[in-house]
Amino acid sequence: MPSLAALVLVASALTPAGEARVSLDAKNAPVTDIVRVLAEAAGFQAVFDPGIDCKLTMKVNAAAWRSLLDTALGACALGVEDEADVLRVAPVARLRDEAAARRRLSEEQARRPAGRLALFRLSYARAEKMAPLLEKMLPPQARITYDTRTSTLLVSY
Numbered sequence: 001m002p003s004l005a006a007l008v009l010v011a012s013a014l015t016p017a018g019e020a021r022v023s024l025d026a027k028n029a030p031v032t033d034i035v036r037v038l039a040e041a042a043g044f045q046a047v048f049d050p051g052i053d054c055k056l057t058m059k060v061n062a063a064a065w066r067s068l069l070d071t072a073l074g075a076c077a078l079g080v081e082d083e084a085d086v087l088r089v090a091p092v093a094r095l096r097d098e099a100a101a102r103r104r105l106s107e108e109q110a111r112r113p114a115g116r117l118a119l120f121r122l123s124y125a126r127a128e129k130m131a132p133l134l135e136k137m138l139p140p141q142a143r144i145t146y147d148t149r150t151s152t153l154l155v156s157y
Contacts, residue, residue, distance in 0.1 A: 079092040127151045
């Protein structure tokens with residue numbers, strides 16, 4: 001049976017930097033329980049991804065809560081995503097994949113045309129010859145197509 005013999009002392013209440021100091025003695029305790037104790041001492045809230053199953057044994061005296069949190073999560077290959085006063089605890093690989101997916105989505109949205117379309121019917125020039133010239137002047141997300149039959153440029157931006 002896992003036991004969390006946790007003695008949370010806010011030793012000297014706050015450090016000069018305003019960070020809570022924590023003393024903790026835990027033997028074979030789930031990391032979720034350790035994070036809950038740290039959350040209580042430091043005044044933040046924690047949300048855990050499903051399937052977190054790691055046990056730790058530790059004894060620390062008057063350690064900064066944030067360094068203790070980072071050390072405990074690192075020992076279990078977990079990471080934290082900070083949003084306001086709520087910390088999400090999840091496997092590092094999952095957090096990394098989600099960050100990469102968000103980055104790809106924002107890049108794709110930046111490349112995607114905004115949905116505007118402009119038609120230009122040319123009288124004294126051929127659309128197929130003007131399209132490459134115009135393409136150089138427009139932003140990368142703009143697309144140019146043309147109709148050779150009517151000598152019309154279609155610009156979506």
